[in-house]
Amino acid sequence: LNKRGNIDDEFALINQAISDFTSYHSLLVPNGDDAAIYKPTPGQGQIVCVDTMVEEIHFTKNTMTPFQIGYKSVAVNLSDIAAMGGTPRYFLVSIAVSPDWNAEEIIEIYQGMKSLADTWKIDLIGGDTVSSKKGLVVTVTVIGEVEERVKLLRSNAKPGDMLFITGDLGKSAAGLHYLLEPSNILSMESAPSTLIDAHQMPRPHIQEGQILAFFAEDGISLNDVSDGLASEASEIARSSHVSLVITKEQVPLDRELINYASKVGKDPFEWVMQGGEDFILVGTVPSECVQEVQELFKGKDCTFHVIGYVQEGNGEVFIKENGNLHRVHKQGFNHFSQLKE
């Protein structure tokens, strides 16, 4: 959107890209008026969440393509819907575009969004496209639905429950570590592709959340992993007034994560605990439900790993290694903090 004279044309191109989105739900008032109006499904609670991705904070032009930026900006919100056991329905996009982004790139961003919108059959029902002086900022709001009885809260963990995860941890942080090494960018033939994928194109665990929603009455706590296992486990432990024990031997480590960590002299378990943006689910389930949950996950080709348990306590998180418990201190994931090391 460089030159003033082109702004209108470029916005028109962007609006064209927006109008190419498929409509999966019939709305009372579709996108295009002052606001869209939709009819909620009777008996369903409305889940609403919003997340913002900022250039040079959450991504740079080196770490992600425009398509990936669009994809991920929707994916991180779908992950929040997943963590409530819900089904995503609608989304809105607000995008502030600085002069160093052109219309083609913005359209690619929307194409990345569209790929997820088509996968999950969600409708783009509104948004705002504005200019910024510096830095692209993408804010996505997602609305989902879930049966009113389903409350997969952080505060639901009880002593005796088992702690589980629905996928691999640490891969996104390792992928980002690779992407932030300029020398690595030049030798892409040895790129740890599953780690990079985990960072750039995280899959929201919506189906996993929906399986867990079946067990809502049994008391399931659930978080999506945006800030690393240490931080998410701590949130559950503190909200539930319990302690969580992570059994280190039970935590799966991806082979490529181990290889890459060894190559760059890092501890892969550090990325598991303190990394972030894995966008898998972590939670607790009563031990008597574990087998049934596991079978349902297996039937849907989904991953379910028990990695520890809940005990009485007051918000602590421990790692159990060789029979010994070590206290873990919560430490939030800071985007690109590696840059400052």
Add this chain to the structure above:
Amino acid sequence: LNKRGNIDDEFALINQAISDFTSYHSLLVPNGDDAAIYKPTPGQGQIVCVDTMVEEIHFTKNTMTPFQIGYKSVAVNLSDIAAMGGTPRYFLVSIAVSPDWNAEEIIEIYQGMKSLADTWKIDLIGGDTVSSKKGLVVTVTVIGEVEERVKLLRSNAKPGDMLFITGDLGKSAAGLHYLLEPSNILSMESAPSTLIDAHQMPRPHIQEGQILAFFAEDGISLNDVSDGLASEASEIARSSHVSLVITKEQVPLDRELINYASKVGKDPFEWVMQGGEDFILVGTVPSECVQEVQELFKGKDCTFHVIGYVQEGNGEVFIKENGNLHRVHKQGFNHFSQLKE
């Protein structure tokens, strides 16, 4: 959020400010988990809209205080709810904070939001607070409700309908004109305060929209004026496949607007037509309903001005002056374009 070491403390202060918001609705899951979940009112359509305000595009530290930035970021969204005849219920705030903003200023922004939240009894149910390298970006999502039968669309205008507005136009653009003159900032004793207020603290016309919703079955078209009368009227004319005629003599001009325009050698009507951000409502109503609408507005102490009429046509907007019709060309309002003159 200047120094890395302080970011956590400052975010904690901001989170404290957020937790000070009053809760007006009982939620299925309150703010604080991965996402809030609310129960929609049976029979009500859910209105959703989002708007972004960017530093140096929509405001600067010279044109607005932090309180006003927060207030206006919510107000512009409430205005969209008003334009659908709805009642606002919930909102979410995403804010990207650059290093030249401190926690006190961010808290003032939230206080500005809170003042409107308390007026309209809307609940803050989510958000995201992130860093940016440069420039504050505030994105607000508002959810409102309206009876499913109420569809106050831009496409509802019919030949013979009357064109109306619910307040004064041009004041916000004139107020911004004043605020952008650095010499004016120094002589605040002569400041045109109602113009400045109109720019900094626009009142969303929610009550006005709700009165108009009573007449939904009669066919009401409605827009809020974010981009100036020329642009909004053009949207209605084109969506409805009609022409709109604005009778210049019927358009009210605020006394302070006239005075300020004369002082700076501008045509106040230019601000009415091409200015923007007035956030009053403009629309059309069948002529047989005008008297009843007018009485309801009077009873609620609200303003209703007929300023023209609808005729057959194909998306044109005309101004009628001394019996002559002049075609108006749509021209969107560009924030701060005055800076570039």
